[in-house]
Amino acid sequence: MYKIVKKEVLNPTVTRMEIDAPLVAKKAQPGQFIILRVDAEGERIPLTVADYDREKGTVTIIFQIVGATTEKLNHLEEGECLQDFVGPLGTPSHTDGLHKVAVIGGGVGCAIAYPIAKKLHQQGAEVHSVVGFRNTDLVILQEEFEAVSDKLVIMTDDGSSGRKGLVTDALKELIESGEQYDEVIAIGPLVMMKFVAALTKGYGIKTVVSMNPIMIDGTGMCGGCRLTVGGETKFACVDGPDFDGHLVDFDEAIERSSMYRDFEKQAREETCN
Ligand code: FES
Numbered sequence: 001m002y003k004i005v006k007k008e009v010l011n012p013t014v015t016r017m018e019i020d021a022p023l024v025a026k027k028a029q030p031g032q033f034i035i036l037r038v039d040a041e042g043e044r045i046p047l048t049v050a051d052y053d054r055e056k057g058t059v060t061i062i063f064q065i066v067g068a069t070t071e072k073l074n075h076l077e078e079g080e081c082l083q084d085f086v087g088p089l090g091t092p093s094h095t096d097g098l099h100k101v102a103v104i105g106g107g108v109g110c111a112i113a114y115p116i117a118k119k120l121h122q123q124g125a126e127v128h129s130v131v132g133f134r135n136t137d138l139v140i141l142q143e144e145f146e147a148v149s150d151k152l153v154i155m156t157d158d159g160s161s162g163r164k165g166l167v168t169d170a171l172k173e174l175i176e177s178g179e180q181y182d183e184v185i186a187i188g189p190l191v192m193m194k195f196v197a198a199l200t201k202g203y204g205i206k207t208v209v210s211m212n213p214i215m216i217d218g219t220g221m222c223g224g225c226r227l228t229v230g231g232e233t234k235f236a237c238v239d240g241p242d243f244d245g246h247l248v249d250f251d252e253a254i255e256r257s258s259m260y261r262d263f264e265k266q267a268r269e270e271t272c273n
Pocket of ligand 1: 214217235237
């Protein structure tokens with residue numbers, strides 16, 4: 001069993017938990033994920049490692065309450081335990097040799113973008129972070145990003161925090177002002193990553209996206225997480241989750257991501273009632 005040692009509400013729909021999982025903490029790296037089950041009957045859900053403390057033996061996860069399982073997870077308190085916490089899974093994000101990077105985070109995707117920005121910063125790279133949210137109430141990890149970014153731009157849809165507009169607006173301005181990036185790393189909603197990749201393609205800037213499709217076994221066996229990348233079938237759990245954003249078939253991924261939406265909505269309503 002894996003104990004919740006700390007729980008923190010980051011905004012009305014996003015929660016951070018620190019989990020006692022020494023074996024996962026020992027090997028975890030930015031970009032990797034874990035699969036957890038809340039209880040013995042629970043479904044398995046993938047969550048990206050948001051941080052880890054090898055000395056304390058803890059792994060931090062940040063999740064948005066979107067369905068029945070995240071609703072149940074959010075009901076657990078400090079001191080309670082998770083049934084399973086398996087990982088680290090997936091390939092770590094590639095950060096070696098990068099000198100100047102734009103890290104783009106959207107919504108809860110910032111939880112995945114942050115450890116990558118932190119690692120790049122620790123390696124001495126110049127990090128420009130652009131993070132986007134619907135409004136000021138949903139802003140998360142601002143202080144954390146400030147601490148690891150040479151430049152931080154916050155964008156909100158309604159202008160209630162930072163600047164009004166989309167992350168692509170800010171990224172375009174940075175590129176057009178002469179900033180030259182070795183790479184752009186974008187993590188957030190599929191539609192955001194699609195448009196970041198479309199923008200950077202025009203400028204010929206390598207762009208990496210982190211894909212988080214439906215996952216079941218997390219070992220490449222079930223096919224649940226399949227994607228088309230450069231015309232080939234890939235499995236996000238073993239081949240990713242990071243992929244070349246210019247090669248991902250985002251339209252297919254968006255269609256597949258909505259397959260279980262009605263079922264998920266009903267399951268969440270039943271959990272809440
Ligand atoms: Fe089953 Fe990736 S989760 S193949």
